[in-house]
Amino acid sequence: MTLAPQTEIDRQGRGWYKRNEIAVTPWLFLAPAILFFAVYVIIPIFQSINLSFYNWDGLGEKTWVGLDNYVQLADDPAFEVSLWNNVKWLVFYLLAIPAGLFIALFLNQTVTGIRLYKSLFFFPFVISQVVVGLVFSWFYLPNEGLLNGILGLVGLGPINVLGDPTLATYGIIAAGLWPQTAYCMILYLTGLNAVDPEQVEAARLDGAKGWKMLWYVIVPQLKPATFIAFVVTIIGALRSFDLISIMTNGGPFGQTRVLSFYMFEKALAEFGFRMGYGAAIAVVLFLIMLVFIAYFLWSMWQEERAR
Known part of the structure; x- marks a missing residue:
């Protein structure tokens, strides 16, 4: 009679969890986060998609309208302005990435007072977006603002940045670029x-130095940081809301609206509470975000597969 190996005896004598402990334990730790993510993110996404096919004021009975909300969006000039403003946010917000890189290169030096410089550059990140909006609103004041005070020193006339429909969006983007x-x-x-x-x-x-050193040696090693910076910056540009609400409330004449702010206006701010129409705007914004997120995930998967 031959005896089974000791490892085989151990496997037969242990329970299911002990046999699969290494594979199961990580999922047990992830389970609460997965549950919260499903309840507060995944399920609401499908609820919003479903709601976009209805006409609903948030209180009474829902009325099925099919794709009518999306058809109205195609002919809505305010939606077109909001979508175009989101494109502007996307393009100009990406300036934060090279600007952040060059500031980081400066702060990575060992010079006198570097801790003070780091604190000053780090400060915008820790303050609230509401505070940023208020600070820049004061900065842009037509008569008392610091911007017009500086322009006056060089002989240029005062400008009302937030009151000019052609300048207001760029003024808000500049405020968002700071943090x-x-x-x-x-x-x-x-x-x-x-x-x-x-x-x-x-x-x-x-013999590499200067720009060659930066481009061929430093930047390739910063690829993970660049990837995260792109993802966070693009998502931040698409979901911009608080600065617009604080600085212009969508004005002047609705020219600083973006999709997230227009969604809020239609669903919750305007009389009638068009929840279905607001949900349709949210679905469009979600699909735009999904394109970028899918591209970044695909790029990350391609890199992992190449290793």
């Missing part, structure tokens, strides 16, 4: 700590 640049700076400062000094030294021995 977003600080966030990108923090990402790049973290990434610079992981740069391989041996590669930098080898590049110096080969």
